[in-house]
Amino acid sequence: MRQRGLNRPDHRLAAPAFRVHSCFGSWLPEHPCPARGLWATSRGFAVPTTSYSGLSSTRMITPRLRHVKFPSSVMASAYSVYHGASNGSPHTITTLSRWSSLNKTLPAVDSIKALHVYDFDNTLFKTPLPNPALWNGQTIGLLATQEAFSNGGWWHDNRILAATGDGLEKEEPRAWAGWWNEKVVDLARLTIKQPDALCVLLTGRSEKSFSELVKKMVAAKGLEFDIVSLKPQVSPTNQRFQSTMHFKQLFLNSLLETYKQAAEIRVYEDRPKHTAGFREFFEEYNRRQGVTPTRGTISAEVIQVAETSTTLDPITEVAEIQQMINLHNNAVTRQPMHLRQNKLQIKKTVFFTSYMINADDSKKLFKLAQIPKEMLGNDLKIHSNNILICPRPCPANILEKVGGMGSKMLWEVTGTACFENSIWAACVRPVPSTSSFHTANTVPSVVLALKKGARPADAGKINQWQPLAAGQSFVFETTVGEKIILRVEEEDPREDEYESLFAKSSKRKHPGDENRAAKNTHGQYGGRNESRGYHSGSRGGVGGAPRGRGNTARGFRGSARGGGRGGGRSKGPGFHYRSLDDVETKNQQSGGYGSQMTYDDAYPALNQQRPQAPPTGPKASLGRGTSFHSRGRGRGNSRSAGSGQASNNTDLQNYY
Numbered sequence: 001m002r003q004r005g006l007n008r009p010d011h012r013l014a015a016p017a018f019r020v021h022s023c024f025g026s027w028l029p030e031h032p033c034p035a036r037g038l039w040a041t042s043r044g045f046a047v048p049t050t051s052y053s054g055l056s057s058t059r060m061i062t063p064r065l066r067h068v069k070f071p072s073s074v075m076a077s078a079y080s081v082y083h084g085a086s087n088g089s090p091h092t093i094t095t096l097s098r099w100s101s102l103n104k105t106l107p108a109v110d111s112i113k114a115l116h117v118y119d120f121d122n123t124l125f126k127t128p129l130p131n132p133a134l135w136n137g138q139t140i141g142l143l144a145t146q147e148a149f150s151n152g153g154w155w156h157d158n159r160i161l162a163a164t165g166d167g168l169e170k171e172e173p174r175a176w177a178g179w180w181n182e183k184v185v186d187l188a189r190l191t192i193k194q195p196d197a198l199c200v201l202l203t204g205r206s207e208k209s210f211s212e213l214v215k216k217m218v219a220a221k222g223l224e225f226d227i228v229s230l231k232p233q234v235s236p237t238n239q240r241f242q243s244t245m246h247f248k249q250l251f252l253n254s255l256l257e258t259y260k261q262a263a264e265i266r267v268y269e270d271r272p273k274h275t276a277g278f279r280e281f282f283e284e285y286n287r288r289q290g291v292t293p294t295r296g297t298i299s300a301e302v303i304q305v306a307e308t309s310t311t312l313d314p315i316t317e318v319a320e321i322q323q324m325i326n327l328h329n330n331a332v333t334r335q336p337m338h339l340r341q342n343k344l345q346i347k348k349t350v351f352f353t354s355y356m357i358n359a360d361d362s363k364k365l366f367k368l369a370q371i372p373k374e375m376l377g378n379d380l381k382i383h384s385n386n387i388l389i390c391p392r393p394c395p396a397n398i399l400e401k402v403g404g405m406g407s408k409m410l411w412e413v414t415g416t417a418c419f420e421n422s423i424w425a426a427c428v429r430p431v432p433s434t435s436s437f438h439t440a441n442t443v444p445s446v447v448l449a450l451k452k453g454a455r456p457a458d459a460g461k462i463n464q465w466q467p468l469a470a471g472q473s474f475v476f477e478t479t480v481g482e483k484i485i486l487r488v489e490e491e492d493p494r495e496d497e498y499e500s501l502f503a504k505s506s507k508r509k510h511p512g513d514e515n516r517a518a519k520n521t522h523g524q525y526g527g528r529n530e531s532r533g534y535h536s537g538s539r540g541g542v543g544g545a546p547r548g549r550g551n552t553a554r555g556f557r558g559s560a561r562g563g564g565r566g567g568g569r570s571k572g573p574g575f576h577y578r579s580l581d582d583v584e585t586k587n588q589q590s591g592g593y594g595s596q597m598t599y600d601d602a603y604p605a606l607n608q609q610r611p612q613a614p615p616t617g618p619k620a621s622l623g624r625g626t627s628f629h630s631r632g633r634g635r636g637n638s639r640s641a642g643s644g645q646a647s648n649n650t651d652l653q654n655y656y
Helices: 072-082 093-097 137-143 158-162 182-193 207-220 244-258 272-291 314-333 359-366 396-401 456-461 513-518
Strands: 031-033 038-040 045-050 056-061 114-119 197-206 227-231 264-269 299-304 344-357 380-382 386-391 408-419 423-431 445-451 475-490 535-537 540-542
Touching (some): 114 244, 182 197, 207 227, 227 244, 244 264, 264 272, 314 344, 314 475, 386 445, 408 456
Parallel strands (some): 114 197, 197 227
Antiparallel strands (some): 038 045, 045 056, 344 386
């Protein structure tokens, strides 16, 4: 008796439509392909055969045969399985309406000739993103990682979106004025008025958490969409989603198969990754229609919308993140010990301590710098916003000498100088001259501007100062404060307050590291009263201070270098945000503390964010500089040297 199956000519695999791995690679469990009697499994393809004894068996064709090609009918069937059509359910208006959060009847199939689909976040609405002026790059990545928080993090906690502007209660009556991309809103209104067009809002936000909020927002704006589709737990055909893009493609497939008389579809999307994904989807859809047509090809256009992201009010943002952490920590305590995640905590990294100068006086100081006009441009960094006391956190003895955080002091500018045509600075003296003070340099000075590549610390090498002309000298006030950035890290009960000011090292541990650290009660950072090389007298310090540098974080667009997903080299205003489909598993966040920070301003100023006046256009390039006064003693001042903008009179440290 001859074995049947693969040995028979009519069971041989026919000419290909395309390679196996292009369609079957993401299949789950087992799916039948009736056209050829094949079964797709997680290992490959199984072909029914019959043994000599007449008992049926299955022969496995492993993925090694991925270069073997299949008939078009097989591939069309496989594609339909992946896109939710395996159950043979009819595509009707009733079925399509199950994708929508709105309770309204959809237009008749024969009345629709155009399909217009609008993304929500940063396409239609200027969605707040984590503020790089507040958080280091690793924390921005962490906030977007769903598994890091029990409540899902930034993109899965509806309180973040509800906190936009002045909050839901105040913003709903005024329809979140200023927070919409009005050009896209106008396009949506035109679609709504077009009688033969279906207007769809499609977002990967969770239907369970965001449907009511999103419906309130679009209703307040007066946008009457035919469909508002958010991502449910499962599709109407009980199919689970592998990603946000998978969800959107399943929806689009159902939309196209329902409105079969539509001749065109337009999708408005801000994310390049999604734009490319949609274009590939429509190309494959039209190719498949040429093989096994179900409705014919369609003219598809994916419009790339310029990103128009914004940020929350800084105080609101820190408060919401703290609330998110509180909920996470409470949930952690209720978990079994073997499943328990680590508790989280907001910490701060201090880059330097200085006498902070307000914006108006900063502008006056900068005018003293005699900088050639040809040098005023991208290669010049403007400072003129502080007199450096010391890099990093200030030791207790020095902090006591300068009067503590928030302490006020008067200074008089007496001269200017230029070092190697790359650093411009002004020398100052205390008023009155008997005042006790401490500065990192022998001569108290303000770095006014730097040429690209110059180091602010080199201002200490200036030994010749040009006296100011009569009438140019003036007195200004400073406030002792720190330049900080916040970070979210795991709680560490072994860490004291001073040690918490330093981000955890990303260096690889070597044998004996822990033993060496144990010998020092303060670990690698030393004690709070450690010697830092300062020489303080009754009237001030002299040179010799170390060129201490903090760590700048990476992982977001707009930083010097991006790290991992959501990162990238600086390419202009804003930064690429990590959203719903960019979720990484826990402990895979990229970023870190590789590059060093000098004491020049390297983060956007909070006073450029204007929390009470929502933006009316695409976000401009973020400024540089963020300074806060700690311990609740002084007003918090944000700095962008020479910007002339109002100070941000808030104290973030009251929130953690």
